[in-house]
Amino acid sequence: MNTSTANTPTLSELEARAGKGQPVFGEHAHILCDNLVRIYKTEGVEVVALQGLDLLIDKGELIAIVGASGSGKSTLLNVLSGLDVPTAGLARVAGTDLLSMTAKDRLRYRRQVVGFIWQQTARNLLPYLTARENVRLPVKLAGNRDQAADADELLELLGVANCADRRPGQMSGGEQQRVAIAVALANSPEVILADEPTGELDSENSEQVFAALRSANRELGVTAVVVTHDPLVSEQVDRTVGIRDGRTSSETLRREGTDGGIIAEEYAVLDRVGRLQLPRDFTSALNMERRVRLELERDHIGVWPDKPRSSEDAE
Ligand SMILES: Nc1ncnc2c1ncn2[C@@H]1O[C@H](COP(=O)(O)OP(=O)(O)OP(=O)(O)O)[C@@H](O)[C@H]1O
Numbered sequence: 001m002n003t004s005t006a007n008t009p010t011l012s013e014l015e016a017r018a019g020k021g022q023p024v025f026g027e028h029a030h031i032l033c034d035n036l037v038r039i040y041k042t043e044g045v046e047v048v049a050l051q052g053l054d055l056l057i058d059k060g061e062l063i064a065i066v067g068a069s070g071s072g073k074s075t076l077l078n079v080l081s082g083l084d085v086p087t088a089g090l091a092r093v094a095g096t097d098l099l100s101m102t103a104k105d106r107l108r109y110r111r112q113v114v115g116f117i118w119q120q121t122a123r124n125l126l127p128y129l130t131a132r133e134n135v136r137l138p139v140k141l142a143g144n145r146d147q148a149a150d151a152d153e154l155l156e157l158l159g160v161a162n163c164a165d166r167r168p169g170q171m172s173g174g175e176q177q178r179v180a181i182a183v184a185l186a187n188s189p190e191v192i193l194a195d196e197p198t199g200e201l202d203s204e205n206s207e208q209v210f211a212a213l214r215s216a217n218r219e220l221g222v223t224a225v226v227v228t229h230d231p232l233v234s235e236q237v238d239r240t241v242g243i244r245d246g247r248t249s250s251e252t253l254r255r256e257g258t259d260g261g262i263i264a265e266e267y268a269v270l271d272r273v274g275r276l277q278l279p280r281d282f283t284s285a286l287n288m289e290r291r292v293r294l295e296l297e298r299d300h301i302g303v304w305p306d307k308p309r310s311s312e313d314a315e
Contacts, residue, residue, distance in 0.1 A: 025272060026092075030223050031057035031080065031191065035272070036089035038075050038246075049075040050086065051246035054271050059190075062217040062224040064234040067243035073227045074195055076243070080225065081193050082110045094190040111142040115184025115222075117177065119196035124180035125168045131155060131179040132164040138186045147188050149220075154182040157219055158212040174205025178212045185216055192216065194226045198233060206232050235264075249277040278303070 026032035038050040049072045057063060067073050078084035079091055082098060091098040094113050101109060118124050125134045135151035142148075155161045158178045160171075168176050177197055184192050194213065198206035210233050217224045226233055234240045235254075242250035248269045257263045270276050278288070286305045295302040 026056045028058075029056040029092075030059035030061070030094060031055065031225070032090065032092040033076070033079075034090040036076075036079065036091055037087045038072075038079060038084070039087045049246055050079075050089075052089070052271070053243070053247050054269075055241065055248055057223060057225065059223055060217070060221050061239065062214060062237050063226070064237045064240045065225060065227045065243060066229065066234050066240055067249075071243045072246040073243055075246075077193050077195050077225070077227055080191075081114050081116050082106050111138065112144060112147075112187050113190055115187070115189040115192040117180045117184050117192065117194040117197045119199040121168070121173050121176040121180070121200060124183060125176060127168050130165050130167055131160065131171070131182070134168075134179060135182045135186050138183060142187050144187050149185055149188050151182070151186070154185055155179065157215055158182050159208065159215075160212075172205060173201050174208050177201065177205075177209045181209070181212050181216055185220065185222065188220075189222065191223045191225070194224070194228075196227055196229065198228065198230045203232065206230055210236065241269075244277060247271070247277065250279070 025034055033053050033055040036050050036053040036055075037048070040047045040049055051072075053072070053076065055076075065073050065076070075084070079086050079098065080093060082101070086099060089099075093109075096105070096109055096113060098109075125131075126137065129137065132151050132155065135154055139145060139148040139151075152161065152164060155164050158181055160175050160178045160182070163171050163175050163179060168179070171179065180197075181192070181194075184194075192213075197213070198209050201209060210230075213224055213226065214236075216222055226237070228234050238254055240252040240254075241248055242252075244250075248271075250266055250268055252264050252266045254262050254264045268276050268278065278292075283289070287307075288303075288305050291306045293304040293306060295304065
């Protein structure tokens with residue numbers, strides 16, 4: 001009901017006026033995580049797996065997520081895939097708000113907006129169906145024939161057309177993962193999420209699976225997020241996001257140099273309120289603990305250990 005009168009604007013009108021002209025965080029991002037928190041409670045013990053994580057991913061990007069065991073990578077992927085609901089914050093994928101979805105929205109989201117590839121090859125495919133039947137199954141379940149991709153075309157794109165009539169037991173681990181990518185793409189999702197897709201494979205198979213992911217990203221324009229420990233994957237994407245203690249802590253950007261070589265530059269991530277995680281090896285090398293001294297220079301900020309200034313400094 002609109003209760004606005006000539007003199008009393010509604011709350012949404014006031015919000016619109018206040019926000020006019022101001023950029024909204026992640027307004028154009030395909031995937032947006034804003035101050036995302038996930039707390040697990042088991043037997044009275046709380047584990048804060050995501051501690052205010054910020055992340056923006058553009059449409060059509062292929063990014064890798066890396067981080068130590070327990071840093072929150074799988075938790076993040078579970079939230080983005082709609083399998084898990086965050087405790088607080090904002091998560092939006094392709095325009096869908098993941099915190100306010102109804103059960104029906106969630107089912108539609110998981111079937112049609114995102115595709116998922118697990119590390120365990122056996123978890124991705126039904127063992128008694130052929131590759132082609134596996135790819136057609138999600139289309140049948142979603143009743144989505146109009147928007148679905150053609151199973152044989154997908155298998156061809158991912159380099160496993162020869163496996164169309166084989167069951168998973170008759171394929172190598174790498175072939176199974178490439179068919180799994182086809183299954184994830186069957187309903188023409190906007191985003192695919194993969195949790196350690198090459199974790200169980202040797203380097204040759206890993207390379208083929210990564211090439212298949214890259215083809216899906218480039219040829220179909222699907223946004224792809226890959227959690228990985230595999231340098232072969234993390235060192236070949238344009239952007240690698242590092243997660244530490246449930247927050248994004250670093251980003252490595254890669255671009256082609258003028259000589260054709262790849263230039264990789266690592267950045268620390270500055271969050272929306274100005275927090276920065278300094279790499280642990282930097283802080284321990286300079287014995288930085290608890291607090292540091294900051295100095296604003298013309299073109300950078302200096303960070304100094306908290307120790308008494310030397311007499312030279314004091315002069
Ligand atoms: N279902 C759960 N119940 C309780 N705690 C959990 C649950 N799932 C994850 N955690 C905890 O949350 C934190 C983050 O776990 P998560 O699995 O997201 O890390 P990860 O970076 O994916 O680790 P790995 O690389 O080992 O898979 C860990 O401390 C973990 O023990």
